[in-house]
Amino acid sequence: MNLAVCLGVTALLFAIGAYGLLTRRNMIAALMSLELMVNAALINFVAFARYGSGPVAQDREAGPVFVLFAVAVTAAEMALGLAIVIALHRARRDLDPTDLDGLHG
Amino acid sequence: MRDLFGFAVCSALLGLAVLTVAARNLFRAALALLGVLLATAILFLLLQAELVALVQVMVYIGGIMIFVLYAVLLTSELGGHMPKPSWRTSGAAAAVSLISLIALAGFFRSAGASDQGAVANIASVKSLGLRLLDAGPGGFLVPFELVSVLLLAAMVGAIAIARPGGPSEPKANPEARP
Numbered sequence: 001m002n003l004a005v006c007l008g009v010t011a012l013l014f015a016i017g018a019y020g021l022l023t024r025r026n027m028i029a030a031l032m033s034l035e036l037m038v039n040a041a042l043i044n045f046v047a048f049a050r051y052g053s054g055p056v057a058q059d060r061e062a063g064p065v066f067v068l069f070a071v072a073v074t075a076a077e078m079a080l081g082l083a084i085v086i087a088l089h090r091a092r093r094d095l096d097p098t099d100l101d102g103l104h105g
Numbered sequence: 106m107r108d109l110f111g112f113a114v115c116s117a118l119l120g121l122a123v124l125t126v127a128a129r130n131l132f133r134a135a136l137a138l139l140g141v142l143l144a145t146a147i148l149f150l151l152l153q154a155e156l157v158a159l160v161q162v163m164v165y166i167g168g169i170m171i172f173v174l175y176a177v178l179l180t181s182e183l184g185g186h187m188p189k190p191s192w193r194t195s196g197a198a199a200a201v202s203l204i205s206l207i208a209l210a211g212f213f214r215s216a217g218a219s220d221q222g223a224v225a226n227i228a229s230v231k232s233l234g235l236r237l238l239d240a241g242p243g244g245f246l247v248p249f250e251l252v253s254v255l256l257l258a259a260m261v262g263a264i265a266i267a268r269p270g271g272p273s274e275p276k277a278n279p280e281a282r283p
Contacts, residue, residue, distance in 0.1 A: 001111040001151055007213040009115045013122055015206035020126025022198035023190040028176055029131060032138045035169075036122050039145050042161075046154045048216075049228065060228040061236040065245055067157050068237070071164050072252045076259035078169045082176045083263035089180040090269070 006047035013040040027088070027095040031081050038074050042067050111151050118144040129186040131177050139170050156230045 013036055020033030049063025089095060121144065124137035142165045149158035190198075228236075240246040 001108060005111070005115065006148075006152075007216070008210075009119065011206055011209040011213060012119055014209060015202040016119070016122045016126055018205050019195075019198045019202040022201060023195050024126070024187075025190065026131060026181075026187055028173065028180065029126075029134055029187065032134060032173065033126055035138060036125060036141065039141065042157075043145060043148060046149055046152045046157055049154070050152045052216075059243075061233050064154050064157050064228050064233055065236060067154075068160055068233075069245075069248060069252060071160055072256060075164055075169055076255055078172065079259050079263040080266070082172055083267040085176055086179060086267045095180060 003047055003051035006043060006051070010040040010043045010047070013037075013043070025096050025098065027085050027097050028082070030097060031078065031085070035074070035078070038070070042070060045070070107151075111148075114144050114147050114151065118148065129189070131181050131185070131187060132174075132183055135170070135173055135177050138173070139166060142166050142170065153227050156233050 017033045017036030017040065020036065021030055024030045024033060045063045045067045049060060085095060088100070118141060121137045121140040125134050125141060128134040128137060142161065146158045146161040146166070149155075149161060236243075237245050237249050
C-alpha cells in the first residue's frame, strides 16, 4: 500500500460511480452511485493524511477531520434524497429521474 | 503479507463497485454497495485511521445503508429488474467517466510525486477528539456544532417531505387545509 495505489483505486472508483450516475434510470441507484464517488474522495483525504508531504504533512488531523464532517454532510444528503424518493414514489409511482420534468412548463 | 491483504481489499472494493453500478436488481446493487462501504472501512484501518473506519461503519453501514435498504424495499418489488440502459446512454456515460479518469490521473501524477512514505506521526483518536473540540485557531469546534444543526435540519426536512399528507401529496381542495 502506498499513495499511488490509493490514488489509482480512488480514480477508478470515481469513474465507476460517474458511469453509474449517468446510466441508472432509478433514483435510488443513482444516489448509490453518488455514494461511490463520495467514497473515493473520502479515501483520498485519509491517503493524503497518511502518505502526503508538503503542507499536508504539517497537519495530520485535518484529513481525518474533513472526512468526519463530509460523512455527516453525506448522511444529511442521503436522508433528504431518500425522503424525496419516498415522496415521489407515493405521488407518481415512478422513480426515473429523466421523467421528472414537472417544473418544465 | 500486509501488501497482499491491501491489494485484495482494493480489488474487492473495485469489483463490488462495478457490481453496484451494473446489477440489474436494485436490492443486489444495494448489497454490493454495503460491501463497498465495508471494504472502504477496512482500507481506512489499513491506512491507520481507526476513528474514520469506526465512523464509516456506524454512520454508513449502520445508518445510511439501512435507510437505503428500507427505501429499496418500500419502492420496488424484490425480484424486479431495472431496464438495461441503451447503447447510446452507456456509451456517452463511459466516455464521460473515461474523461474524468484521465483528468484525475493527470492530476494525481503530480500529486503522487509528493509521496514521502508512511509518516510516523499518525493522528490518534485522542488527538482527533481534542482537535474537534478545540475552540482556538486551527480547532474545529464551530463546524462541529454547526454540523449538529445541519443534521437536525435534515432530519426535520426528511420527515416533513416523506410523511403522508406532506407537500408531495397535493390535496384535492388546497383551501380546506387549516
